[in-house]
Amino acid sequence: MSVTAPAGFVAAGVPAGLKSTGAKDLALVVNEGPTHDSATVFTANRCKANPVLWSQEVVKDGVVRAVVLNSGGANCYTGPEGFQTTHAVAERVAERLGIGAGDVVVCSTGLIGLANPREHLLDGVDAAHAALSADGGAAAAEAIMTTDSVSKQVVVEGAGWRIGGMAKGAGMLAPQLATMLVVLTTDAVVPAADLDAALRAATRVSFDRLDSDGCMSTNDTVTLLASGASGITPTLDDFTQALTQACTDLAMQLLKDAEGADHEIAITVLGAASEDDAVEVGRSIARSNLFKAAVFGNDPNWGRVLASVGTTTAQFDPADLDVAMNGVWVCRASTPHADPATVDLTGREVEVTVDLKSGDARATVWTNDLTHAYVHENSAYSS
């Protein structure tokens, strides 16, 4: 399943000794071809982890043959030794597979500033290589989990081709990529340039619109590998649509597993002069701790919504804004309308709608509420 659902891929997930629990913590995904086209997007954070610095070089030629991922340590700000560890891991993967290290993407996740034990990783690569199989997708998805409570996998069926995917992430979800690692695979025949266009289009409306806590990670990587093993070349539109479906499905799995959250909140901004305006407004609401704490308290506090809208540069008339919570228009023309007491926020899914009345563009941004459990998980343990 997941990354091994499309033809031409093998994968494995093994314990390499990075997690003190002995759980699986190293995953390997290999594209057996016949094509090795790829596209990758990275975190927009300027402070990037060693595996990101390495992988940025790897992906430049559009060819990726393998992705090796570890949980249990982000290998970020660990100095020259840390970069050498990333390099050594890529070399070991290349050696075992008989390919060049320059075709191996490396991903790591975990605590910043903590050196990963190199020997554990190299032994883990050997074990993962020995375990590679066309059934290995589920084990790989399990090996990249950190504080995730469940593994995240997806399969989307095309006409004679498939897209598979796995993701890890449970907090630190923010725009221009959440703290997450995602590997997507397909057996469709798609050249690297088209993969890149499709991936950017798909992430723009899925992962990039997830804003769990406004914190951008140093390690985010989304890699898409195409094996061409189906022999079928879909239209770019069809492929982009299927890829967007896969990315959105994984994004919703990430949202539902966000650390300590009690609610999944979809903020839809309507009537915007542009899609950028809609996203800016949605994001500003998604980042309001006051609004997020109110949702945790099942309080339909539309005042906190409007106070966030007012911090943006979007086009709107402050005296003519409408706000609905779970379908109840609690504010019309910037004036109290329906009784907030009629809004029921006790379910996990919350919908906030803001009508800017300034155009036809719209966008949805997803976030979570701010809870005691969020504070606990992010204060009681380092991560």
Added chain:
Amino acid sequence: MSVTAPAGFVAAGVPAGLKSTGAKDLALVVNEGPTHDSATVFTANRCKANPVLWSQEVVKDGVVRAVVLNSGGANCYTGPEGFQTTHAVAERVAERLGIGAGDVVVCSTGLIGLANPREHLLDGVDAAHAALSADGGAAAAEAIMTTDSVSKQVVVEGAGWRIGGMAKGAGMLAPQLATMLVVLTTDAVVPAADLDAALRAATRVSFDRLDSDGCMSTNDTVTLLASGASGITPTLDDFTQALTQACTDLAMQLLKDAEGADHEIAITVLGAASEDDAVEVGRSIARSNLFKAAVFGNDPNWGRVLASVGTTTAQFDPADLDVAMNGVWVCRASTPHADPATVDLTGREVEVTVDLKSGDARATVWTNDLTHAYVHENSAYSS
């Protein structure tokens, strides 16, 4: 004390029945002259409350004779009726004092979307007018409290002149003004244009650098009134320096009383290419929920500091950043340095220092930690 410490001012604070507890909730501050110069800054939020919309017009000519403030309701997004309430309150103050309503600043604080009972306010104005006295500063400071646990007052002594001040605010503290109302008074002789220059200089490095929870209010107002009663004209430099001292003192009182906070955090950014860069970096750290939760957990998590720095556009080399927590340099040249276990964060005051090594500019931004009590106070009750 406070706003009545300088000569030429009377004030009062009375219960007007807006707070269900029967506590004082209406304050009146009157400048008896001989001069009536003033300067005022308002929230940068585009969604502004009715009293802000009113007061923006009042202050345009630089003349303000009285400020009337109420807690117990923000009068924000309450429709045309709400604006008429603000207008009626200003008219009643003007009538009692024999001045024009166009010289009366109105400030309100409390829940958005809730209409203030007009008759209560008007009766409150009458009661406050009857109670006006040169000893009324403390009562006025008490009447503007909402979730504040203590009233905030300050007096700064000049050479034969004084500055007095009061503030309310305990959360929703954000740049371009916290959710706060501040009245500053002086008996120095200072023309309106100089008051404006001094006030902008003072707020820029005090209230504007306070970022308790990143949420910008709809009602923030800082008004400075000069009576000229001392007959002394200080230099603009001396006056600005004293005013900055008064504003910083009040800002620190706001910081220490932020809702549910366990720590006051001073984030100093050194070695910046510009002061704007230093402020941008400091603000990005101050807005990281992950960093703030770590401080609550007494965890010197410098990885979360660097992850925030990386989201900014400031000039720096990601491979050459230094970070200290309470004076311990836990990261040098973007590599682990001193053992984080030697950092003691158990005290209330936390100092974070980031050296960008890109210039000589610096700035300090203040924030609080993210605690269970913050979530509780902002989820269990509407505000």
